[in-house]
Amino acid sequence: QVQLVESGGGLVQAGGSLRLSCAASGLPLSRFAMGWFRQAPGKDREFVSAVTWSGGRIYYADSVKGRFTISRDNAKNTVYLQMNSLKPEDTAVYYCAADASSRDSTIRDDRSYDYWGQGTQVTVSS
Numbered sequence: 318q319v320q321l322v323e324s325g326g327g328l329v330q331a332g333g334s335l336r337l338s339c340a341a342s343g344l345p346l347s348r349f350a351m352g353w354f355r356q357a358p359g360k361d362r363e364f365v366s367a368v369t370w371s372g373g374r375i376y377y378a379d380s381v382k383g384r385f386t387i388s389r390d391n392a393k394n395t396v397y398l399q400m401n402s403l404k405p406e407d408t409a410v411y412y413c414a415a416d417a418s419s420r421d422s423t424i425r426d427d428r429s430y431d432y433w434g435q436g437t438q439v440t441v442s443s
Contacts, residue, residue, distance in 0.1 A: 318342075318343050319341075319342070319343040319344045319432050320341065320342045320343055320434075321339055321340070321341050321413050321414070321415060321432055321433060321434035321435075322339070322340050322341075322342075322434055322435070323337060323338065323339050323411065323412065323413050323434045323435065323436060323437040324337070324338050324340070324437060325337040325338050325437060326411060326437030326438045326439045327438075327439070327440070328440045328441075328442065329403055329439075329440070329441055329442070330441070330442050331403060331404055331405055331441055331442065331443050332402060332403065333403050333441070334399070334400060334401045334402075334403065335400045335403065335439060336397060336398070336399050336400070337353070337397065337398040337400065337411055337413075337437060337439075338395055338396070338397055339351070339353075339395060339396045339397070339398075339413030339434055340393075340394065340395045341394045341395070341396075341415065342394070344415065344432065345391075345394065346370075346389065346391055346394045346395070346396065346415065347370060347391040348370060348417070349370055349415040349416055349417055349419065349431075349432075350367060350368065350369050350370055350415070350416040350418075350419035350420075350424055351367065351368055351370075351387075351389055351396040351413065351414070351415055351416070352364065352365075352366065352367035352368075352413070352414045352415075352416060352424065352425075352427075352430060353365040353366045353367070353387060353396075353398045353411060353412070353413055353414075354411070354412045354413075354414060354427055355407075355409035355410065355411045355412065355439075356409055356410050356412070356436075357406075357408060357409040357410075360409075362412070362427055363378065364376075364378050364425040364426075364427065365377070365378055365381055365385065365398070365411070366378065366381065366385055366387040366398060367387065367416075367424045367425065368387050368388070368389050368396070369419055369421070369424070370419050372388075372389055372391075374421060375387055376424055376425060378425075380406075381400075381407075384400065384401050384402045384403075385398060385399065385400050385401070386398070386399040386401075387399075396413055398411070398413075400439070403439075403441045404441060405441045405442065405443045406441075407439060407441050408439060408440050408441050409438075409439060410436040410437065410438050410439075411436060411437050411438075411439050412433055412434055412435075412436045413433075413434045414427065414430035414431075414432060414433045414434070415430060415431055415432040416429050416430045416431060417431050
């Protein structure tokens with residue numbers, strides 16, 4: 318059974334940091350591109366960041382570039398999202414996802430992803 322489990326969310330003040338983790342079981346993450354998406358109340362799910370299976374190419378949404386860092390440890394079957402300088406507008410449920418196709422052209426598209434975690438809440442207070 319494939320599972321992606323996010324952790325590390327919580328409540329933080331503006332300017333603070335959080336580190337999200339996404340641990341996989343039932344599938345080798347080394348074969349998947351991995352992405353982070355988020356969904357705020359009343360809004361569509363949006364792309365945050367993604368990394369190719371090898372870690373060789375990394376992508377960020379403009380809204381988080383320079384503040385968030387994605388990384389992966391294939392040996393631990395885990396992907397991370399380090400979030401610094403958090404803003405109230407970063408408040409959302411954050412999801413990790415695995416993409417078997419691993420195509421750069423679709424890596425920002427949530428429809429390309431095959432497996433999803435249950436999400437972890439991140440709340441940034443002003």
